[in-house]
């Protein structure tokens with residue numbers, strides 16, 4: 001992720017509080033005649049969410065990535081281990097512009113990208129990077145190496161979820177596209193308002209697998225199924241101007257739910273936009289380590305952020321890859337592979353979805 005707008009502040013982890021807000025559990029020692037009816041109302045599925053039955057699974061990249069040469073840069077920080085997660089509800093789709101607009105209209109919330117950063121809090125950041133704005137994909141006019149993402153990203157003043165590519169752009173007609181330019185605290189704020197929380201990495205991966213075991217994608221081990229794309233990624237010359245051929249049906253971001261859902265009814269767990277998870281990022285999180293043969297139960301991530309490539313930047317994990325994932329560059333759309341994001345960065349290919357703990 002980019003280093004723009006990188007701060008030193010941290011943001012409170014609201015997961016535990018939100019767990020309480022979102023719980024649908026029922027307990028009543030003495031039932032009356034009216035209570036069964038009330039209980040029936042309580043266990044109605046939350047709108048636009050699907051039930052993820054908890055269970056045990058192998059977390060991490062499936063070994064089949066080795067045979068296919070897909071492992072790429074995702075393998076080294078996605079070690080395989082056994083994990084068990086409790087059941088939960090999950091948004092069927094990424095949070096859309098329409099949904100985020102409802103949140104903003106109800107609360108007056110202003111996202112991080114819409115606010116200029118105070119110079120006194122960021123003495124090491126150049127003044128031109130303290131203005132309100134966000135990080136936008138900037139295709140190259142010439143072929144470039146794939147080892148320096150700064151070559152195809154740029155900070156655009158005035159870019160935000162309302163203006164994804166800059167001040168002259170808007171989201172009219174894009175109500176069903178996932179909201180983007182969402183910093184981690186923005187995702188938390190939405191989740192709290194909605195009575196939800198962000199998923200842990202373990203929950204996210206368990207859900208993304210859709211009930212299948214040891215696969216590279218929610219639908220199997222091949223990118224295409226019966227010759228057809230199953231997710232919005234990138235085909236063509238990356239990251240060239242007009243290089244995105246859109247063979248999968250979309251050049252750029254797609255509206256949500258344009259491809260088949262996985263086994264749990266979740267859409268777009270691969271591609272389209274990255275999704276924030278609640279865990280701090282660490283390449284080898286202690287919370288996921290267990291003696292061989294033991295199962296890690298409901299891991300919550302490490303206590304601290306640590307990215308060896310940018311050790312001073314606070315980062316949270318993110319999952320799923322985006323519309324910019326290309327086989328020559330990014331293998332992190334594979335199930336089990338991991339992403340990471342500066343919590344204070346708002347970027348064009350990052351969004352989120354929420355979960356609710358509880359029962360049904």
Ligand SMILES: [Ca+2]
Pocket residue numbers: 232233234235246247248249250251252323
């Ligand atoms: Ca595409």
